[in-house]
Amino acid sequence: MKNILTTLFIAVMIMVGTSVKAADPTKPNVIVIYLDDLGYGDLSAYGATEIETPNIDALANGGLKFTQGYATSSTCTPSRYGLLTGIYPWRNAKAKILPGSAPLIISTQQETLPKMLKRAGYQTAVIGKWHLGLGDGNVDWNGHITPGPNEVGFDEAYILAATQDRTPTVYIDNGYIDGLDPNDPIYVSYEKNFEGEPTGKDNPELTTMKWHHGHNNSIVNGIPRMGFMKGGEAARWSDVDIADHFLSKVKSYVKSHKDSPFFLYYALQQPHVPRTPHPRFVGKSGMGPRGDVIIEADWCIGEFMKTLEEEGVLENTLVVFSSDNGPVLNDGYYDDAVEKLGKHRPTGPFRGGKYSMFEAGTRVPFITYWKGRIKPGVSDAMVCQIDLLASLAKLVGVQAEVNDSKDMLAVLMGKRKKGRKNLVVEANGKTAYRKGNWAMIPAYKGSPMSWHSGVETAIAPEFQLYNLKEDVMQKNNLAESNPKMLNKLMAEFEAIRGTEYGGLK
Template identity: 70%
Template sequence: MKISITFFLLFSVFTSCANKNKDSHAIKENLNKPNIIIINLDDLGYGDLSCYGATEIKTPNIDKLANNGLLFTNGYATSATCSPSRFSLLTGVYPWRNKRAKILAGDAPLLIDTAQQTLPKLLNKAGYNTAIIGKWHLGLGSGHVNWNNTITPGPNQVGFNESYILAATQDRVPTVYIHNGNVVNLDKTDPIQVNYKKNFLGEPTALSNPELVTMKWHHGHNNSIVNGIPRIGFMKGGENAKWSDIDMADHFLGKAKDFIKSNKNTDFFLYYAMQQPHVPRTPHPRFVGKSGMGPRGDAILEADWCVGELLKTLKNLDVLNNTLIVFTSDNGPVLNDGYFDEAEEKLGKHDPKGGLRGGKYSLFEAGTRVPFITYWPGVIKSGVSQALVCQIDLLASLGCLVGEEVNATDSKNILKAFTGKSNQGRDHLIIEAKSRTALRSGDWVMIPAYKGNPINSKVNIETGILPKYQLYNLKTDRAQKHNLASENPEKLNAMIKIFKNLKS
């Protein structure tokens, strides 16, 4: 049985990280490394958890991580949308450096170059068995995907020993699970066909057969119908392989538990990419109505329960004390993101943004500032940190922890901040929303002038786009109500200079 790392060894890690070329091999020989789990939720907002101040919803299991670990008030994803955000988390590279790092279609090719450095590759090299379970949404294959054969390249080709994923997203076709490149339960006599431009002859859609729809679409989700839910894109065949939406959370949780059980005596890395509370929100019937906020709130309660069950598994297998858990979200919140599900009507006093401005798709704070918790019994003391941290820094920081060298420009080694040994995180961070970028530096945010709509009317969220520069001091104006660009030209010019230098 593995034992917890001692504070002495952790101190040695910090010292060696500062001199990694000299001491990295010594670290690998002497350090009893922790298991690592990243729990990444989907569209969970900064204010969606009771540990972050929510009063209308209770998330006791996630609160346990926060109350016994380190809760960050300045934790960020790199992007306000999922594919770019997930790209950065796994590669340590800003999404704006890759022109393809946008919200991917369901049939998009793999976004990550198979020769690229990735977090699972790094941990694989350090002796970890690695797995992704849940949402991928980083593309599959190298062009047109044949869903009826082994699909490659994919997660297994960028460092994951095990992958059990959604083909794309829950609201996109094909509505099937993929295990190590193969569609689960596929009947080859009923092959899967997918087209994102044209429907297949005779196949029902939300437009042609609205009587088959049990979840009404609002925008963009009116193509093929599966389990009464209209999706993005057209699909034919693969009936035996189609998932059950209401059982998805249980299904992924079971796979996560199985992976932990089979690796309890080895070092393991689990990227548990949960689908909640992304649309379509389909909580299991035992959670329906429990939040009083409709399916979105119920899905958050379901996700909290999943986290609790995962913690129970770790404890029962006697590996919890030697496990580092990072809890976060891929981007900020959105209420109506394609379906009528009463997320707006039943919101009540709950504020998914937690007092921030914007949301998913936005350059304002609520787009990229997300829940961020680190938990490691016996190593990370409970507390709250104001350090500026980002998911992009997990690559360099975890590389330092396990004694592997990292070649990264964007990812910073802030392991001391992640473990609560320092209040100093990164100095500057470039955030992104739909290919537009802005700068967080210290307590300040600068958003350049952009052409475009200040409101995303489909989801009713402010985009952060204005035809003039914006400058906000988050220390005194957390809600970004007072643009100081004209009042403080010296600070604005200094921010612009930093921004240009970082992007050069």
């Protein structure tokens, strides 16, 4: 009898064991945490001494910190396009900084990161900033806004249409404005204002944040924006609560999808303008709102990582952390970002920033973290965000149309030290070339400084060539003294980019 009971017990345990879905290490959860305008030097893990970011540092110190991690572009929309499609954004003429009313620039027919992961059995979601366009050019903001994230591979989408400084200032939940009162319809325009609506330009007395350049249209919550908007009062967001709102959404998402593989694109809005930290973070950095929202974002990431651990999914989750482009201080509002900078260097050791072809425009923080699977360390391998498509396809074992994306899975996992051989980076439609220690910038017409922001664009009428190993600040132009290398790099660049790259002839 005892032997029979023992046999029955073992049989039951086997049945129970097979009924529980075990974590599949070949299909880990994948999370991309993406910040907005965060510079290489904005994190203490990357050398900042005037600001502390302990939660992001924990990712860097517990995972693999890349010193040559790149966005494709030095502005937001193009980088996000590259991240999700694996295609250089300069191949798509529409991939430029978009107004809030722009149509969707990702074709519903093309390959995307979420589509690829859906084929591998993943549930997919985007929560946070979108800025890749919505609709087909004639959006009904009061109805179903389509096509959008759902039509390019995301099962769930809770987003800002564009950016915090652009209308419409509402959340969009799977194609519908969240909280919209049908008796108070919303109207959006980037061409002309609606009759009787105040603007930052005409009614500065109604603003609590003063515009410096470009941001002088509709006023929402005392902040003048880009673009015009009318109605939709109940659906308008509270700026100081955006970070908490998105944090609540990503935490809820993890809790409700933890039992099967998921892909989450968590796109925070910080430290993009307008910088509106929650009151509990105001003054914490000593550097004004820009520093405060970086601390706020770091806290959000810490709280999110706690949720992964509490829900038991941390050890089966690959986290990729990065930023869409380099930093900018004055980007449209008077907010003390310049005046209170002190000794802090958002660009780190590099030259340029947002809008620039110099290194600080596209070289950004880039971290991969997978507890127990990625050995902590530092990698000098060159990697780019467009490589996530091919690399993650390799991880989950599915075929993908990779185009410009390269399989860097072994590099991202710390198993291989050599990364990309070359990279074409972009700033406002102009492109430059990186290979090994070399940076080559073609000759272009245009302004050497970005519009009002005080960032060097790297535009010049002469070719530029820099040895980054010896001259990380790109001060010593070697184009004339090393024509052999310049010609070699230019030939390679044109083979990828084509001869019609927009440079001087």
